[in-house]
Amino acid sequence: MMTNGTGRAGTVRRNAGALAAVLTATTLLAGCGAIGTGSEAGETASGQASPTATPKQALLAAVPDGTEGAFRFTGKDATADLSGVVDPDAKGIDLTAAVKDPEHGFTTRMSFLVVQERTWMKVKFTGTEGLTGLPKLPNRWMELDRARLTDPESTPTYEGADVGNAGPIIEAATRVEEKSDRTYAGIVDLTGGAAAEAVGEEEVAALGDAARQVPFTAVVGADGNLASLTVDVPAAGKAKAWTYVVKYLDYGAAPKLAAPSGDAAQQAPKLAYEMLNG
Known part of the structure; x- marks a missing residue:
């Protein structure tokens, strides 16, 4: 049971910092961008693969490039699960991750909303029965002033439609085969x-030579857009x-993103910056 205020605050800040790092500085939002998509030989001007495209070129052409409208995504890496919406027209992302405290059992659920150059955060604690002293934050979107962050890169910004960095991973493939209709498999050199x-430099370094022969699979939907990469x-x-794992879905059908207004938002309080700044 949590009874010591100092210990609680430290735990919460570690969870918040870990979530922010996962969301921006490690894997799914590493900001690599989709290398080669839209410009590979064998693609048409619309980004769709031509009949003469190789399997790798066809797969690269399916990676989202911002022309597909708003869509949903989910992602999983070595540290966390993420989910959200990408809206290229609004230069926006809405994404959420959750981390469970291994000692006390409560879960910190952190969400970020980015629209153009503005960023909001929302934090919710669950599984807190019997615990006291957790920080009390507003149950609404809290707009952040990036100038007040110790590390401005600790919160996400819009880096392009391919938030899962499928493009850089596929570009590094040394072998790609089309197994069946719209299903691909191959080997990627993660070095x-x-x-x-994209995958995580520390994790890749730990693999040694095995990082040069890592299997992957991918599925392209009937609409010609990438559905998943594993x-x-x-x-x-x-x-x-x-x-x-990266999954993209509901292309053109996901809700468009807009800045929250009225009672749905407020300026972030001092405690929110303390959580992010550690």
């Missing part, structure tokens, strides 16, 4: 700079095997 950054990262040393 390349952009691919390593990278099966093998075990290495004491690290267990894990799976990097």
